[in-house]
Amino acid sequence: MALDVIRAVLFDKDxxxxxxxxSWGGWTKSMLDRLAPVTTGPLAQALGFDPxxxxxxxxxxxxxxxxxxIATVIAAHVTLPYPQVxxxxxxxxKAAxxxxAVDLPLVLGELRARGLRLGLATNDTEAPARAHLAGAGVLDLFDLVLGCDSGHGGKPAPGQLLAFAEAMGLPPGQIAMVGDSLHDLEAARRAGMVPVGVLTGPAPREKLSPHAEVVLDTIAGLGAWLDAR
Structure with a gap:
């Protein structure tokens, strides 16, 4: 059976x-430093982080x-109310x-040059996600940026992915969802998208491979994979 042509790529962020x-080691260390005066328990341990x-x-x-x-876990170990956390x-x-992981303007620019639509679906909130993309000089390359607070939930639920497909006017099977975690790949499966794993996060290849059509070292390999596919 012929595979659907990929016409869009939806990326996880972190x-x-x-x-x-x-990236997030620095963020977590900064949070621990800022919260140290109001902690009530071993916050680093609760976050699973070794400073x-x-x-x-x-x-x-x-x-x-x-x-x-993450905020719920932090709020249980500090005296600050949840909204302040x-x-x-x-x-x-935003300041992290x-x-x-790669030369983002080059890699994403080459994907745009192929005529692909690009999107972001992250479990981060939307404002910091936009700030991070802008800081990397690639925000204008994205057709849609979705955070966990954008109205479609977070992964592994498929809401963000289906919202992107609808906004692009494409069937999910023509979209590759690229991520470094099982949350990303599970969301892709539930949305009917093509799951693509990358190794620039904590998960090893053997953990991702059973759930992905392909596992790449980095997103720099997407062009060659699309050509071979």
Whole structure:
């Protein structure tokens, strides 16, 4: 059976466009430093983060959860009310130094030159996501940016993915969902999109491969994969 032609690519953000450990290790350390005076328990342990190694446990809530879910964990270990925790997370998130996984203007520009529509579906909130894309000089390459607060929920639910397909006027089977976590690949399966894994996040190839049509080292391999496909 012939495969559908890919006409659009929907990206996860953290661990896909940006190197997860280098980017979110800094964010998590900044949050711990800012919250230290109001903590009531071992917050780093609750977040599954080692501040000395600047690395995460495989099951860390920071890796694939929505910002609301992470905020709930943090709020249980500080004296600040939940809304203030969320506001602080957004403040620190917008300023977090994101480290691109590849040359994003080059790679994404080449995909646009192929005529592909591009989108972002992240479990981060929309405002920091836009700030991160703008900081990398690629915001204008995206047709649609969706965060967990954009009205369609978060992954692994398929709401963001289906909203992108509808906005682009494309059947889900003509869209590749690219991500570094099982949340991303599960969302792709539930939406009927083509699941593509990348290794710029915490998950190893053997964990992603059973759930993806292909697992690439980075998104730089998308062009060659599209040609071979």
């Amino acid at each position: 661990g896909t466009l940006f190197d997860f450990r280098q 000395q190694a600047m690395d995460f446990e495989p099951d860390s809530v920071v890796i694939a959860s929505t910002m609301e879910e 969320v506001a602080l997370m957004e403040e620190v998130g 130094p994101m480290v691109p």
